[in-house]
Amino acid sequence: MKAKRWIVRVLLGAIVPVAILVVWHVASVGSVVVPSIGAVLEVLAHPLRDPPALDSTSLASGALISVLRVVCGFGLAAVTAIPIGLLVGRSRGAMDMLSPTMAAAMVISPIAWIPVAIIAFGLSSPATALYGDEHWRFGLLDQLRFAIVAVIWLGAFFPIALNAAGGAKRVREAHIEAARVLGATRRQVLAKVILPSAAPSIVTGLRVGGGIAWRVIIAAEIFPGTRGGLGYMIATAHEQASYEYAFASIIVIGAIGLVLDGMLRLAEHRVGRWQPKER
Amino acid sequence: MTGEHEAIRFENASKCFVTPARPEVWALRGFNLSCLARQLTCVVGPSGCGKTTLLRLAAGLDFPTSGRVLMRGRPVDGPPDGVGLVSQEGTLLPWRRALANVTLGLEIRGMGRAERRAAARAVLQRVHLGRDVERSYPHELSGGMRQRLALARALCPNPRILLMDEPFASVDEPTRHHLQGDLLGVWAADGQTILFVTHSIEEAVYLADRVVVMTFGRTVAEIPVSLPRPRDRLSQEFIDLLLVVRRALTEHVDEKGGDV
Numbered sequence: 450m451k452a453k454r455w456i457v458r459v460l461l462g463a464i465v466p467v468a469i470l471v472v473w474h475v476a477s478v479g480s481v482v483v484p485s486i487g488a489v490l491e492v493l494a495h496p497l498r499d500p501p502a503l504d505s506t507s508l509a510s511g512a513l514i515s516v517l518r519v520v521c522g523f524g525l526a527a528v529t530a531i532p533i534g535l536l537v538g539r540s541r542g543a544m545d546m547l548s549p550t551m552a553a554a555m556v557i558s559p560i561a562w563i564p565v566a567i568i569a570f571g572l573s574s575p576a577t578a579l580y581g582d583e584h585w586r587f588g589l590l591d592q593l594r595f596a597i598v599a600v601i602w603l604g605a606f607f608p609i610a611l612n613a614a615g616g617a618k619r620v621r622e623a624h625i626e627a628a629r630v631l632g633a634t635r636r637q638v639l640a641k642v643i644l645p646s647a648a649p650s651i652v653t654g655l656r657v658g659g660g661i662a663w664r665v666i667i668a669a670e671i672f673p674g675t676r677g678g679l680g681y682m683i684a685t686a687h688e689q690a691s692y693e694y695a696f697a698s699i700i701v702i703g704a705i706g707l708v709l710d711g712m713l714r715l716a717e718h719r720v721g722r723w724q725p726k727e728r
Numbered sequence: 729m730t731g732e733h734e735a736i737r738f739e740n741a742s743k744c745f746v747t748p749a750r751p752e753v754w755a756l757r758g759f760n761l762s763c764l765a766r767q768l769t770c771v772v773g774p775s776g777c778g779k780t781t782l783l784r785l786a787a788g789l790d791f792p793t794s795g796r797v798l799m800r801g802r803p804v805d806g807p808p809d810g811v812g813l814v815s816q817e818g819t820l821l822p823w824r825r826a827l828a829n830v831t832l833g834l835e836i837r838g839m840g841r842a843e844r845r846a847a848a849r850a851v852l853q854r855v856h857l858g859r860d861v862e863r864s865y866p867h868e869l870s871g872g873m874r875q876r877l878a879l880a881r882a883l884c885p886n887p888r889i890l891l892m893d894e895p896f897a898s899v900d901e902p903t904r905h906h907l908q909g910d911l912l913g914v915w916a917a918d919g920q921t922i923l924f925v926t927h928s929i930e931e932a933v934y935l936a937d938r939v940v941v942m943t944f945g946r947t948v949a950e951i952p953v954s955l956p957r958p959r960d961r962l963s964q965e966f967i968d969l970l971l972v973v974r975r976a977l978t979e980h981v982d983e984k985g986g987d988v
Contacts (some may be wrong), residue, residue: 626789627819630807631833631885641832645823723823725867 484693492697500694505682508694512701514592515666515678519709521593522601523662530606530658531651534613535643544614551607551614559604559665563596563672566603570595592677597669604665605658612654616647649721656713663706734801735889735921736763736786741795742945743781755781757945758795765888766919770936772929772973778945779925783891786923787813799889812882812920814895819878820866826877827852827862833885844884851880855910872903876910883914892924896931908935912957929973933966934959941976949976 470486477483492500496509505511536543537551576591620643628642670680679698686694743756755778763769773779784790785797788807799808812833813819820829827848834844849859855876866874875895882890892911896904912935915922926932932939933953941949951973955965 621818623815623819624821626787627813627815627821627881628832628836629789630787630811630813631836631881632807632809633836637836641836642821645821648823723865723867 481690482692484696488693489696489700492693493700500682500686500691504689505685505694506677508679508682508697508701511677511679511682511698512705514589515670515680515702516705517589518593518597518670518678519601519659519662519666522598522666523605523659525598526602526605526609526658526662527655529602530609530654531613534610534651534654535617535639535647537610538614538617538647539620539643548614551611554603555607555611559600559661560668562600562603563669566596566599567672570599572596594675597666597675600669601662601665605662608657608661609651609654612650612657613647616650616654617643619650620646649717649724652713652717652720656710656717659709659713660706663702663709667702733765734762735765735767735799736761736769736923737798738762738782738785739796739798741782741785741792741797743778743785743790744793754945756785756792759942759946761940761947763921763923765921768915768922768924768935768937769940770924770926770932770938771940771942772926772932772977773942774977775927777942779927779942780893781945782942783813783893783923783925786889786891787811808889810888812885812887812890814875814878814882814890814892816894817871817874817898820874820881822866824865825862826857826864826866826869829866829877830880830884832881837885848880848884851884852877854883854914855880856906872899872907875899875907879907879911879914883918886918888920890920890922890924892922894926895924897926897928904931909958911935916957929970929977930961933969933973934961939973941973941980943977943980948980949973951976 473483474486477485492508496512497507499505499507506514533547537547538544572594573596574591574594576593579590624642624646625638628638633641666678667680667683669675670678671684675681679702682698683695686692686698738759738761741756741759742754745753745755747753759778759782761769761771761782771779771782781790785792786799786804788799788804788811791804797804799811802808821832824832827845830848830851831844834847839847849862852858852862857873857876857880861869861873861877866877869877875898878895896907899907908931911922914920924932924935929939933955936953939951939953940947941951951969953969955963955969959966
């Protein structure tokens, strides 16, 4: 019975991708703009090969650069947003001070910050900071442009902080008092009551922030002045009419996004498994 | 003066709350109470008479507006050592499994994992919870089991004083009688000082060495209960005592009006 349900689910989930493939195939016949499915599969089958007619690195290294940028920006956002969110959720003063700014910043698209970040950070990266003019020798470090990382940080920060604040605010006072009567210090109350109680909200914020970070990176890499990454590959493939690389990049973006979301969904399930299921 | 064998003492304690609806609400007004060590005192009174407030003051979760509260001779300025609190419902941590809830107090004190798990298992056994519940989350247990678990959590760090805020109010009558029996068993063996708050006169007379009747933030009567244990709820002496407590309560409530 379970196996049957699983097969039905897989079949239902496959309907839309198969329809897209059919439409794609029909559109690609005789077209110079839409690449054939075979041409795109050829690119995907050789991810380490440098594109012959394209001023870009290979698909695999482009994906690696994009993932590294997201990991840095998203990691920085998690490390800064969770404590600030918890503070806002537990302190009336911090809430009064920060929540209007956070609510306003939340509705600004992170992409709008790209020009501001480029003005603020220019083309600087950890490599330029550490090695000055020799920065170009340190490829991966040079790709971690501060401007891009800052934009990802901004995109992921607010959903994570707001969810952490909501989770911390909903911690039941009775639970805190139960720990206090058992002798818990303020630090123990934070570690044993506030954090675990707010954990499901925090992970939901991480999932939303992770999704935004992954979407923002592609937009940020399309902006002028960037080199490397999947967004950059899409932009150059478009400029040089190598559309099979643009299509292959889009598929890789989707696949990585799916894996990222799956990991965070798993974490969400694990930290929230104590919650009674709604019927 | 506080005697050596005095475990809990309220000295002219008053507590005033300011609410949006009313500028001043006096939950306690010059409240005096002294509980001797190893004594089981039940405070009985109508809803809103200040019973929960008096336990919160004793637990160090709140402070009197005037007067003072002493636990084992020391003024309360925060949750005191050696005190356990059991509330009506909902203070078990829902993300912790049953065993982890019981070990919380020992974990806070820094006891090693194996040691605290062994201690928790022993306490669970005392409140008649088997090993099969250890891995359950609180919401997977019945109301009675949750209250046993809450009692086990309070007992695990071996407190000398137990504060109990209507702990059995939300369970059905047969379960309540079982829980009362379990509590008396633990108390007979360990001899904690218990301050037990309830709105049930029957529960107070069944459990207590002394019933304190409280209305409108004040003590209005103290009635010693010298019936031998286990007490027979259907005996004439028991029923007579119920009537004495009820009369003391209704006299004072009727004077000012209010729910019993």
